[in-house]
Amino acid sequence: MARHGMISDAAPPLLLALETTGMCGSVALVGEESCVAEFSLATRATHSRRLLHGVEWLFEQARCDWSQIHGIAVSLGPGSFTGLRIGLSTAKGLAMAAELPLIGVPTLDAFASRFAHLARPLCVLLDARKGEVYAAFYRCDAAGVVRREGDFLVLPPEVLAARLTEPTVLVGDGVALYGERLRELAGDRALLLASSCLFASAATVGMLAWPLLHRHGSADPAAVVPIYVRASDAELNFIPPSQPLPA
Numbered sequence: 001m002a003r004h005g006m007i008s009d010a011a012p013p014l015l016l017a018l019e020t021t022g023m024c025g026s027v028a029l030v031g032e033e034s035c036v037a038e039f040s041l042a043t044r045a046t047h048s049r050r051l052l053h054g055v056e057w058l059f060e061q062a063r064c065d066w067s068q069i070h071g072i073a074v075s076l077g078p079g080s081f082t083g084l085r086i087g088l089s090t091a092k093g094l095a096m097a098a099e100l101p102l103i104g105v106p107t108l109d110a111f112a113s114r115f116a117h118l119a120r121p122l123c124v125l126l127d128a129r130k131g132e133v134y135a136a137f138y139r140c141d142a143a144g145v146v147r148r149e150g151d152f153l154v155l156p157p158e159v160l161a162a163r164l165t166e167p168t169v170l171v172g173d174g175v176a177l178y179g180e181r182l183r184e185l186a187g188d189r190a191l192l193l194a195s196s197c198l199f200a201s202a203a204t205v206g207m208l209a210w211p212l213l214h215r216h217g218s219a220d221p222a223a224v225v226p227i228y229v230r231a232s233d234a235e236l237n238f239i240p241p242s243q244p245l246p247a
Helices: 051-062 081-098 107-115 157-163 173-189 202-216
Strands: 002-005 014-019 024-030 035-042 069-075 102-105 122-127 133-140 146-155 168-171 190-192
Touching (some): 014 051, 014 202, 024 051, 024 202, 035 051, 069 081, 102 107, 107 122, 107 146, 107 168, 107 202, 122 173, 133 157, 146 157, 157 173, 168 173, 173 190
Parallel strands (some): 069 102, 122 168
Antiparallel strands (some): 002 035, 024 035, 122 133, 133 146
8 A cells, every 4th residue: 555645735726637447546636747645555456445435535635625626537548447447437427526627548658657768668568467468669759758659559478579679668567477478588678677667657647637638628528438459358258149030
């Protein structure tokens, strides 16, 4: 469990950010320049059992009220299908109830943003189960902004290793699972970062959401959809009803 924050007598505009795509969920209050407070908890319990309690605790500890909240930011995935649905449905409910804009942020983009000014190319890889990882490649531009190169991927580590054509920093919980295998396959093209950088963070979701809010303004909460990358088990196992026999 991690709890950290900074309480201030000022009342800056804030975003409430939710991250529920992995085993370590988090909520954060994020100003335009910094994270005011964040609560995170790594557990196997369903996010639905603690998400709203986490929001309530965060408001109490930061001495914040809803008048300071200018929008709701939510991690869109890819990630756990159940976690995505819980996070997005909660974010939509809060946004509609409070009449606030909802800003969706891709999970891998938020994760990558923590590595601004990195000299090497970056690959974020998160556990996708079934022997695969969700992955995306990034580079920092001259201004130190992390930019994604290409689409979000879901693939086995062996296929990912073949895509490492130059020394690339690998981060995310997929490194804990497949890092050594990737190093065996890709050699010094796979640069493994310390295991302390495993999970996505609501704080980085909120920080990426601010420029999106300024650029695009309010979005219809109903139009914000998760990024799944691949079909769910329910979709893969769906057997359509047989066609009726002609009369």
